[in-house]
Ligand code: HEC
């Protein structure tokens with residue numbers, strides 16, 4: 001039986017992309033032809049408008065139109081926003097009471113000062129054990145449909161107890177609820193957030209998930225440019241943006257304002273036992289070594305990179321894409337050697353650096369005791 005992955009782009013979608021690439025090629029050849037006409041015209045002293053640059057500017061404008069930020073956070077109808085849930089979720093997020101050793105909170109690894117990651121190549125669990133993957137950022141997590149590097153979890157509510165009861169925190173659920181119920185401040189906070197105020201799995205999931213949905217990347221220089229401030233980013237970054245959307249093909253996967261199509265690909269990284277989404281779809285050759293496309297918000301601050309922390313710097317990531325990663329059957333067709341010049345590589349990095357917003361000042365809550 002062949003398992004298809006609904007989160008992967010379908011064949012028609014791929015064809016549309018390929019058609020898009022062909023159209024771009026045609027556009028580029030048309031631009032080149034335009035240049036020739038201009039050169040001839042100049043030779044013949046026929047006055048013409050500056051041809052070459054107009055299509056390039058129009059192309060950039062049409063790319064820019066795809067990067068506007070959404071107006072509101074999508075809270076699901078099954079777990080709508082409330083201030084009381086956010087307040088409770090924030091306390092739980094910072095409280096080491098959720099870990100077996102009582103020393104580790106969600107914020108120990110999803111640290112707001114480190115763009116909601118931990119800066120480590122791979123996370124260190126409650127028993128000092130190295131986890132198989134790096135801690136992902138929680139920026140814009142409200143828009144991530146499938147959670148985890150392999151997309152095994154279907155909602156923020158659904159993933160809540162994976163870290164708590166697993167090796168990340170090693171806490172027994174019943175013991176956690178008993179410990180919370182013994183603290184008057186938590187009894188009040190659950191009562192304020194939920195009718196009846198029961199301290200249970202369901203309410204704990206809703207509170208943490210609602211808080212996490214409020215973790216939204218702050219505006220970056222890139223956003224100000226998209227909104228019309230031509231001086232918000234420099235020329236190198238603008239050239240990098242053109243490459244990102246054009247010849248380097250990055251936006252094929254890192255698409256839209258949060259820089260991800262939320263799908264899973266093998267970009268030619270990682271060769272150990274961790275086959276990512278392939279674990280869930282063992283019969284799908286393209287999902288071997290496929291991991292989720294991460295957001296690129298705040299990316300310059302979030303090294304080391306990739307699901308296994310294998311790339312120490314942005315320059316190393318760009319070199320990896322330039323080589324095309326490990327050539328193997330599972331590797332995405334969208335990944336191939338790019339042959340970028342040194343100038344193009346530094347333009348891409350200049351662009352990626354414009355995606356860092358002001359760090360959000362996230363006051364640590366006072367923990368009820
Ligand atoms: C020891 C470090 C550590 C701690 C503590 C921790 N996490 Fe994580 N978190 C991770 C790692 C590593 C992953 C990736 C796991 C995977 O993909 O299998 C992750 C993934 C996630 C994701 C999925 C994000 C995405 O974009 O796919 C969410 C949501 C999350 N954690 C929330 C929490 C919450 C809530 C807590 C506290 C209850 C918590 N984490 C505690 C390391 C940690």
Ligand code: HEC
Pocket residue numbers: 244248249250251252253254264265266267269270291292293294295296299302304305306307308314317318321332334335348
């Ligand atoms: C085929 C889809 C695809 C294309 C094309 C692509 N990426 Fe990625 N990108 C991914 C995936 C998937 C990951 C995570 C891979 C992993 O961890 O194993 C990733 C990871 C990254 C990371 C690391 C982010 C982090 O938090 O670890 C950066 C930076 C990045 N890509 C930039 C780029 C740039 C720049 C380009 C163009 C040169 C590009 N990507 C092209 C899919 C893609």
